[in-house]
């Protein structure tokens with residue numbers, strides 16, 4: 287298939303481009319590089335020995351979208367979005383515009399070109415404060431911040447739009463906590479400024495770029511008191527997108543799938559796993575809880591296994607080893 291990947295220069299998008307190219311698909315990327323570097327795409331081409339078509343531009347720009355959808359694009363994987371929870375609380379309109387208006391512009395362009403298949407990057411954040419774990423796709427949905435609201439609204443808009451188009455199909459992928467990097471260590475997560483998320487922070491402490499990790503709370507009702515999450519290797523996640531786009535080709539309608547391992551790790555367990563996998567110490571201090579955090583959130587990923595024939599294969603040791611190979615080989619990211 288010829289697949290347009292919006293946000294393809296970003297963290298998850300670049301890894302997905304590798305897997306799509308290796309599976310023999312033709313890939314076009316539309317990215318405005320607001321949170322990424324074109325260097326990631328050059329490295330995708332070097333890893334795979336294949337080339338992709340890159341259109342630099344914004345998904346809210348109809349001319350760029352039309353250009354990106356040229357050449358017989360048959361499906362879109364839509365990663366392009368702003369994703370920082372704290373920033374979304376300070377600048378909600380920027381998030382509504384970029385994420386929601388951008389997705390509407392994308393659907394309009396797809397409809398105009400007759401492109402019927404859409405795979406969308408959603409998030410476990412749509413479960414809000416889940417009452418029970420693991421959560422399956424039937425769990426009630428809610429939002430706790432403007433970023434989460436954009437994901438939930440986009441899920442609903444995509445559902446309505448795909449229902450209105452005969453022959454259209456949409457797959458909503460709810461990622462739990464993506465971590466790790468391509469095993470070559472040539473592409474990985476390159477957060478701008480201070481990382482918000484745990485694994486890149488741990489890796490930057492280990493490489494000496496940051497002094498100490500702050501562990502946000504050890505008084506949660508979890509076995510060691512620190513927050514529990516379902517970390518998933520970005521290569522497993524990337525593989526799921528290939529399955530999802532193939533599923534969309536054979537199934538109409540709109541379906542949501544959880545993408546996680548089904549196994550939770552606490553913050554302290556992640557630190558220990560990282561230290562064991564890398565031989566580096568990660569000094570930390572226990573601090574107050576981070577506002578908005580939940581005690582535990584893990585996936586029931588069984589629907590993806592049944593319907594997509596996908597399950598996560600890589601364990602926490604591989605996640606830490608690969609995150610470290612990327613971080614130690616590229617201490618300043620793509621810079």
Ligand code: NAD
Nearest residue numbers: 293296297298317318319320321322344345366367407409
């Ligand atoms: P990322 O920031 O690395 O990638 C997003 C890419 O989209 C970037 O390359 C950015 O330049 C591009 N982009 C943003 N707005 C754009 C616009 N208006 N036009 C064109 N390009 C634009 O983030 P990521 O971690 O790879 O996340 C990809 C997707 O997955 C996002 O939709 C995110 O919300 C979602 N998601 C991520 C996580 C996570 O932990 N990384 C978890 C759940 C969901």
Ligand code: UD1
Nearest residue numbers: 371409411482483484487500501502513514515553578579
């Ligand atoms: C965060 C976002 C969520 C988003 C997800 C993936 C918040 C409140 N939630 O989820 O919306 O979908 O990223 O992008 O931002 N931790 C530390 N020290 C740190 C960083 C994190 O102790 O420096 C802890 C957190 O308290 C949490 C765990 O590590 O218990 C994981 O945190 P993080 O990687 O930020 O992911 P989430 O909070 O699950």
